Amino acid sequence: MGNHKALTSAVAAIASIATLGALAAPAFAVDAANGTYSPNGKSVAELAKHGAAQRIAAIGNKSAKNVVLFIGDGMGDSEITIARDYLKGANGHFDGLDAVGQPGALDDVQAGTGQYTTFSLGDGSKDSAVGKDAAGKLVANPNPGKLTPVTDSSASGSAWATGTKTYNNAVDVDIYGNPQLNLFELAKAAGKATGNVSTAEIQDATPAVLESHSTERACYGPQGKTDGTSNNASKQCLANQLKENGGIGSISEQLLDTRADVTIGGGSKYFRQTVQGGEYKGKTVWEQAKDMGFQTVENDPAAMNALQYKDGQPVLALMSDGNMPTKFNPSKATAKDPAKDANPTVCTPNDAWLGNRGASLKDMTKKALDLLNANPNGQKNGFLLQVEGASIDKQDHAANACGQIGETDDFDQAIAYAIKNVDLTNTLVIVTADHAHTSQVLNAQPAYALSTVLKSADGNNMVVSYGTAQAASTDAEGGYNGGDMEHTGTQLRIAASGPGAQRVIGLTDQTDNFYTIAGALGLATSPDEQNALSKDGTVKVARTQAGKYVANVDGFNGDALLSYELKDKNGAVVSKSDSSTPLSGVRVKPAQTTSIALDKMSEGAEYTLTVTGRQSGKVATVAIQAPAAGSADKKPGADKNGVIASGKVPNDSAVSGPLGATGTAVMAIAIAAVMLVAIAMLIKAARNARNN
Amino acid sequence: MGNHKALTSAVAAIASIATLGALAAPAFAVDAANGTYSPNGKSVAELAKHGAAQRIAAIGNKSAKNVVLFIGDGMGDSEITIARDYLKGANGHFDGLDAVGQPGALDDVQAGTGQYTTFSLGDGSKDSAVGKDAAGKLVANPNPGKLTPVTDSSASGSAWATGTKTYNNAVDVDIYGNPQLNLFELAKAAGKATGNVSTAEIQDATPAVLESHSTERACYGPQGKTDGTSNNASKQCLANQLKENGGIGSISEQLLDTRADVTIGGGSKYFRQTVQGGEYKGKTVWEQAKDMGFQTVENDPAAMNALQYKDGQPVLALMSDGNMPTKFNPSKATAKDPAKDANPTVCTPNDAWLGNRGASLKDMTKKALDLLNANPNGQKNGFLLQVEGASIDKQDHAANACGQIGETDDFDQAIAYAIKNVDLTNTLVIVTADHAHTSQVLNAQPAYALSTVLKSADGNNMVVSYGTAQAASTDAEGGYNGGDMEHTGTQLRIAASGPGAQRVIGLTDQTDNFYTIAGALGLATSPDEQNALSKDGTVKVARTQAGKYVANVDGFNGDALLSYELKDKNGAVVSKSDSSTPLSGVRVKPAQTTSIALDKMSEGAEYTLTVTGRQSGKVATVAIQAPAAGSADKKPGADKNGVIASGKVPNDSAVSGPLGATGTAVMAIAIAAVMLVAIAMLIKAARNARNN
Structure with missing residues (x-):
């Protein structure tokens, strides 16, 4: 018995010390010494660093005022070819998809095409170095995992939106859960206008990577990815990320904090969920949006089309409860059957498609470009617009050939509209996908895979096959019945026209696309440049009414999160943010004022407030003398805005982040020390067992 | 009864008239009015024209002295990614494959990457507008077929080697069976040196398109694609193409006529077949090669490595009986099984691989470049070298992940050698594939497709899946057992470095690659330019011994075939070539003297010989006065070489081909007329039936 007990206590010691260590750290770091090494010499831990997977770091950019990024979700070369064969004929061409990147096709602008790699990190499709304990709280997973050959849309999106490789399921966090600044945050810091358009739920991975940071891609709303009738947020969100637990909130809530100038897509039902904590607690997310000054449209294409630019009132127009209906009715992939050859499928239009009511992807793209x-920011400083054709992927998953073809058509027409309506001498247009997918085009029906025989635009039969689902689910008719065909890891096409298009030529990695876009727009790309965006951080403490104080934080543009600590004159902590995990704390509103309510302050007392940028490590300190009780409401001090004290990041503030490489090494040594202790305890236990 | 008889005779009338019409035509033409139309407005018949499928005809070339074309057979983006993941890690890169096309990777040369389409014509995988009757003779198929979404290697190779889209199974003939001049014929006409290297049988489609014209890709040797122990040439070759039937001969025989400066590959067993007609009748093809002055090597890597350049003695080195052994031992794709995840496959080297004995693809490429x-032609005028990594395709067909990966490795190392050993300022290196293939990379085993779980260079599992075979053939162990996984129609990668590399950027078609290569080398590309290569055609008739005459033909460089007709002074035909089909007649030896034995000439008599270029339509006429009987042997006339008469293509010779567009229209009208007659007969038969 003795040795069992000793073993158990040793294991518990390791677990508790490891957890304590992780929770105590201001940023999350995990020992990565057991990461595997590729022949390139980069371990998982090395590849997990910002920019580490770039293939063309040495290739320069050309400046562009605007960038329009088109993401065909799951649109590998196979999906493009299938749609072209069916819609245009094998010799045909797409007016949008095939024009971008084509030398000579678009006036005299630079054009380029290439391939890029899309692998992710972590040991499996939903795995990561970040784990949750039974209570849904973030805990360290000491194994950072391996390389993952096939990415999902969230790791993929995180890669092109932040330049950092991460695990499948991550939204703009690295493999340790640390937020990585995304293109919208950086564009807003540079004064650019921003737009985000998708045919998917706007919380889906591709649009989400421009709106939010989340360790779980399903953390759609305050209650998770549900219709709001039940609360399973605890299953779908890191508990510490939820507002009610001191976190930065769900993807929908962060979308409002990010405050893109234009957001158009689906997923309105998640905005009908109820906010669970913070300033808007008890309101729906729609109500929060309206309170925050958004122009909102819910499931109304005509109202979307009628939207006009209004100063300070960004657009949030969601056209459908969930993902938007597809352009074509679904086809069903079935087992091999000669009868299919004699009666090839012709795709039919879907009456429910919102393009019939003015909300095709082209319509939404037109509205976004107009807005x-x-x-004025767009006119002066330019803009970054992302447009996603989302359901190419979703219908490919469903082995729905007509579905994926119709969505590719819709996507192509949006591109064709854009390239005719932007100035390609100052606008870089990029067309690519986030990962390859399952569908293949064949001359004859396969015996293994399911397939659909289509009658192409050329009048011939073409076979689209689907064979990658992990579970077979053939129905009574031999048809595909709700399983899930899988992404593939194939390198895929990237095409660009406009200034700097040369950067997509050759073999690049998805993370290079971050540098291509950020570099063209002159955004901060390196960690040092990004940290420097917080060098002018300021904190102004105002008394909003008797006994009520708020800290208004500006200029921490190099940060996604802030933490704060309020101490009294004796150095005792009065209140502070939760910073136990990377997503606990105060969400920075990019290029806006982030307000922190300062509770528990007494009239007339002295305090010291420190506000720390969680990514930049920049600290602003404010010495506060609260006005005496009975001072005039809201304006107790000298400042007409009620500001009673202020502070800023000092000029000589260190540039590096809170942990950095040194911190990681320290953590590694600490964990190694824990291991040594544990081994010693195990040896002792074994000796005790022998002696007993 | 009466109406049945009338119907039968009507059908017979159509058949006989159609056949007669076809046989009477100097080139083969089929009505294409029922070709389907793509939205691009091009029918099959239009797309079947030389150059008609180009996508970037307006994009110019830069001059290159040399071109090295690397074809990874079946090496789609998926096959590249799978090999990279396994061999180098997902973040790794290939020294050859990933360096070509990469800006900045290779000194300061131009680099480009893009995608191209590969569809073929005809109604199915082996279909064409060319048919064979029961006797194996060419007959017209009045339906030119439709577009074929997925190409085979021969239609693909014909496209990049000649610029003409054709049917699967065709080797450098159009959909009507008409030969199309290939890059080697055109390069030789321009004085370039030529080299052809493959790991496949040298008669396989990709090398074949630089050596031959054949309506059937399996027409490997005089006895077809056999080991020589049985003669099934009649099944595998158009009967009229065989030497014994007055045709231009098999692929092996035409390879010798083409006389590339360097030919290295497999397939030696077909050279052990026996020639069935013409000058070398009764000899093996190896013996013919030696008689024709080739340096030959049979299944001996050391001898291949010892070869040196010898003036007038081209190299023909075949390393193996069939396709060359693969670098890695085969893996077997099997049905889903969790045990595979726990014990991922690690590929093992194949002891039989000839790279162990000095004949890797790199070794063969080095030898070709050295030669x-x-x-001197190479030094002065430059060269065109094609190197094929053939068995990527063959192992993909066999669902052999290790096999295809090892072949990709071998291919990559050949490319890496080449780019370090050519002058990229004057050499255009192109790396591409001929079609995409079946293998896909997944994170988890699929339920439908067969798969192999590999342990990648990153130390993680990767799944390679195969699901496209038309017939399932799972063995007792659930393994793949000899079926045939299929090509896919996906657009695929083309990459280039060197002068003119920009021409691969964007979306191109496989036929554009012909123009990229031919344009860089300054070869004749348009039909008019190609026809003009025969404008200086000459014919010299020599008396080689008493009663023996030969016509030596030079300068018909715009032709693949010649026909001749010898008439006596009364205009009666004494002898002539068979020109009943496009491959019947005299094979032109490109940039060499083509000799035609003139039989049945009587001493002292007068004759008129006409020699016609079958592609160019150029005609040279020679008036012959045969020396009197008893003249001195071999030199009966004034010329010391025995030349007794000569003629040449007149200066004002028409440029257009024998039929051209007008001829096709005439044929169409003729066939339409036949149809009208047939319809009239049917109506009459029906009336008779009613009256009876």
């Missing part, structure tokens, strides 16, 4: 062009 | 660089 961005009407925006 | 071409030592060749």
Whole structure:
């Protein structure tokens, strides 16, 4: 018995010390010494660093005022070819998809095409170095995992939106859960206008990577990815990320904090969920949006089309409860059957498609471009617009050939509209996908895979096959019945036209796309440049009414999160943010004022407030003398805005982040020390067992 | 009864008239009015024209002295990614494959990457507008077929080697069976040195398109694609193409006529077949090669490595009986099984691989480059070298992940050698594939497709899946057992470095690659330019011994075939070539003297010989006065070489081909007329039936 007990206590010691260590650290770091090494010499831990997977770091950018990024979700070369064969004929061409990147096709602008790699990190499709304990709280997983050959849309999106490789399921966090600044945050810091358009739920991975940071991609709303009738947020969100637990909130809530100038997509039902903590607690997310000054449209294409630019009132127009209906009715992939050859499928239009009511992807792209062009920031500083054709992927998953073809058509027409309506001498247009997918085009039906025989635009039969689902689910008719065909890891196409398009030529990695876009727009790309965006951080403490104080934080543009600590004159902590995990704390509103309510302050007392940028490590300290009780409401001090004290990041503030490489090494040594202690305890236990 | 008889005779009338019409035509033409139309407005018949499927005809070339074309057979983006993941890690890169096309990777040369389409014509995988009757003779198929979404290697190779889209199974003939001049014929006409290297049988489609014209890709040797122990040439070759039937001969025989400066590959067993007609009748093809002055090597890597350039003695080195052994031992794809995840496959080296004995693809590429660089033509005029990594495709067909990966490795190392050993300022290196293939990379085993779980260079599992075979053939162990996984129609990668590399950027078609290569080398590309290569055609008739005459033909460089007709002074035909089909007649030896034995000439008599270029339509006429009987042997006339008469293509010779567009229209009208007659007969038969 003795040795069992000793073993158990040793294991518990390791676990508790490891957890304590992780929770105590201001940023999350995990020992990565057991990461595997590729022949390139980079371990998982090395590849997990910002920018580490770039293939063309040495290739320069050309400046562009605007960037329009088109992401065909799951649109590998196979999906493009299938749609072209069916819609245009094998010799045909797409007016949008095939024009971008084509030398000579678009006036005299630079054009380029290439391939890029899309692998992710972590040991499996939903795995990561970040784990949750039974209570849904973030805990360290000492194994950072391996390389993952096939990415999902969230690791993929995180890669092109932040330049950092991460695990499948991550939204703009690295493999340790640390937020990575995304293109919208950086574009807003540079004064650019921003737009985000998708045919998917706007919380889906691709649009989400421009709106939020989340360790779990399913953390759609305050209650998770549900219709709001039940609360399973605890299953779908890191508990510490939820507002009610001191976190930065769900993807929908962060979307509002990010405050893109234009957001158009689906997923309105998640905005009907109820906010669970913070300033808007008890309201729906729609109500929060309206309170925050958004122009909102819920499931109304005509109202979307009628939207106009209004100063300070960004657009949030969601056209459908969930993902938007597809352009074509679904086809069903079935087992091999000669009868299919004699009666090839012809795709039919879907009456429910919102393009029939003015909300095709082209319509939404037109509205976004109109709004961005009407925006003074857009006019002056340019804009970054992302447009996703989302359901190419979703219908490919469903082995729905007609579905994926119709969505590719819709996507192509949005691109064709854009390239005719932007100035390609100052706008870089990129067309790519986030990962390859399952569908293949064949001359004859396969025996293994399911397939659909289509009658192409050329009048011939073409076979689209689907064979990658992990579980077979053939129905009574031999048809595909709700399983899930899988992404593939194939390198895929990237095409660009406009200034700097040369950067997509050759073999690049998905993370290079971050540098291509950020570099063209002149955004901060390196960690040092990004940290420097917080060098002018300021904190102004105002008394909003008797006994009520708020800290208004500006200029921490190099940070996604802040932490704060309020101490009294004796150095005792009065209140502070939760910073136990990377997503606990105060969400920075990019290029806006982030307000922190300072509770528990007494009239007339002295305090010291420190505000720390969680990514930049920049600290602003404010010495506060609270006005005496009975001072005039809201304006107790000298400042007409009620500001009673202020502070800023000192000029000589260190540039590096809170932990950095040194911190990681320290953590590694600490964990190694824990291991040594544990081994010693195990040896002792074994000796005790022998002696007993 | 009466109406049945009338119907039968009507059908017979159509058949006989159609056949007669076809046989009477100097080139083969089929009505294409029922070709389907793509939205691009091009029918099959239009797309079947030389150059009609180009996508970037307006994009110019830069001059290159040399071109090295690397074809990874079946090496789609998926096959590249799978090999990279396994061999180098997902973040790794290939020294050859990933360096070509990469800006900045290779000194300061131009680099480009893009995608191209590969569809073929005809109604199915082996279909064409060319048919064979029961006797194996060519007959017209009045339906030119439709577009074929997925190409085979021969239609693909014909496209990049000639610029003409054709049917699967065709080797450098169009959909009507008409030969199309290939890059080697055109390069030789321009004085370039030529080299052809493959790990496949040298008669396989990819090398074949630089050596031959054949309506059937399996027409490997005089006895077809056999080991020589049985003669099934009649099944595998158009009967009229065989030497014994007055045709231009098999692929092996035409390879010797083409006389590339360097040919290295497999397939030696077909050279052990016996020639069935013409000058070398009764000899093996190896013996013919030696008689024709080739340096030959049979299944001996050491001898291949010892070869040196010798003036007038081209190299023919075949390393193995069939396809060359693969670098890695085979893996077997099997049905889903969790045990595979726990014990991932690690590929093992194949002891039989000839790289162990000095005949890796790199070794063969090195030898080819050394020989071409030592060749005075190569030094002065440059060279065109094709190197094929053939068994990526063959192992993909066999669902053999290790096999295809090892072949990709071998291919990559050949490319890496080449780019370090050519002058990229004057050499255009192109790396591409001929079609995409079946293998896909997944994170988890699929339920439908067969798969192999590999342990990648990153130390993680990767799943390679295969699901496209038309017939399932799972063995007792659930393994793949000899079926045939299929090509896919996906657009695929083309990469280039060197002068003119920009031409691969964007979306191109496989036929654009012909123009990229031919344009860089300054070869004749348009039909008019190609026809003009025969404008200086000459014919010299020599008396080689008493009663024996030969016509030596030079300068018909715009032709693949010649026909001749010898008439006596009364205009009666004494002898002539068979020109009943496009491959019947005299094979032109490109940039060499083509000799035609003139039989049945009587001493002292007068004759008129006409020699016609079958592609160019150029005609040279020679008036012959045969020396009187008893003249001195071999030199009966004034010329010391025995030349007794000569003629040449007149200066004002028409440029257009024998039929051209007008001829096709005439044929169409003729066939339409036949149809009208047939319909009239059917109506009459029906009336008779009613009256009876």
